[in-house]
Amino acid sequence: MTTTLTMPTTDRTTPTPKRHISVQQTVTQSMTMAYRGLLKFKHNPEQLFDVVFQPIIFTLMFSYIFGGAVSGDVTSYLPTIIPGILAQTVITTSIVTGTQLREDMDKGVFDRFRSLPIARISPLAGALTADVVRYFIATLITFATGFAMGYRPDGGVLGFLAAGALVIFCAWSISWIFALMGVLMNKASSVQGISMLVLFPLTFLSNAFVSVDTMPGWLQAFVNINPVSHLVTAVRDLANNGRFGVDVLWSLLGAAIIVAVIAPITVKAYMRKA
Structure with missing residues (x-):
């Protein structure tokens, strides 16, 4: 008599339930990815x-x-040029966000992240957060170089901090x-x-280095509506005078609009490829 043993079968067609990732976990994972960016x-x-050498070289150069030609001497020119160099340097630094993101995607780094039980948005959020440290370093070195050359803003500590925070926020929004x-x-x-092709005209065709009044009329029209000009004026008002002027509001509004419009498009495009 032959006995047939029947082995239990396992249903392999049942899909594995997706793991729910809370908002708190997403924030934690994004901070971990930001730490990864700092380790780089x-x-x-x-x-x-x-962010270390560009502020020093540009400020000195x-x-x-231009110091003697524009203001008579270098010291008198510093309240004009330091806010301009600050805006130009920090905004230009934000280009690195896009280039490093593209490099990581080309190397397959994000393909490996996709296999991990983490929020898919955390690598992007982490990269954008880590770059804030770059903006902070550029801001600090620009002001430090200016102080070493004799720059003494009248806006006080609050004006100095507000000017730096404004530039960092605007650079983060542009990133x-x-x-x-x-x-x-x-x-x-x-x-x-x-990115450089877009940013160079915006930063140089502004009031960052010389007064708008010295430019041709047709160029003044562009410079006056250039967002970089509003940012530079806002930084000068805050750092040099401690004044919260209308250009500060325009800069904050412009940065907020960029984030509100571009951020959802970026996240949607990223989620399709990540």
């Missing part, structure tokens, strides 16, 4: 060269080239645009090239 600075310190470019474009070099 430790292992590749050359990534900080732009523009101050000694969403470059993050979107990093998601949509195919090469990091393309992101960097096009």
Whole structure:
């Protein structure tokens, strides 16, 4: 007599339930990804060269080239040039967000993140958060260079802190645009090239280095509506005079609009590819 043993079968067609990730977990995971971004600075310190050396070089170069011609001497020119260099340096630094994001996507880093039980948005949020440290370093070094050269703003500590915070917030908002470019474009070099092509006219064709009154009439029309000009004026009002003027409001409003419009588009485009 033959006995047939029947082995229990396992239903392999049942899908594995998706793990629910709370808002608190998403924030924690985003901070972990931000820490990963900071570790990249430790292992590749050359990534900080732009925020460390660019403010020093630009401040010294523009101050000694234009100081005598514009204001008579370098010291008198510093209240004009330091806020301009600050805005230019920090905004230009935000380009790195898009280029590094594109490089990580090209190297397959985000493919590995996709296999982890984490919120899919956390790598993007972490990258944007880590870059705030870059903006802070650039802001600190720009002001420190100015102080070493004799810059003494009358806005006090609160004006100094408010000016730095405003520039950092505006740079963070603009980084969403470059993050979107990093998601949509195919090469990091393309992101960097096009970003510089856009930012250089905006930063140089502004009131960052010289008075608007010295420019041709047709150029004044553009400079007066240039968002960078409003930001530079706002920083000058806060740092030099401690005054919360209308340009501060325009800068905050512009940054808020960028985040409100571009951030959802960037997240949606990123979620399709990540």
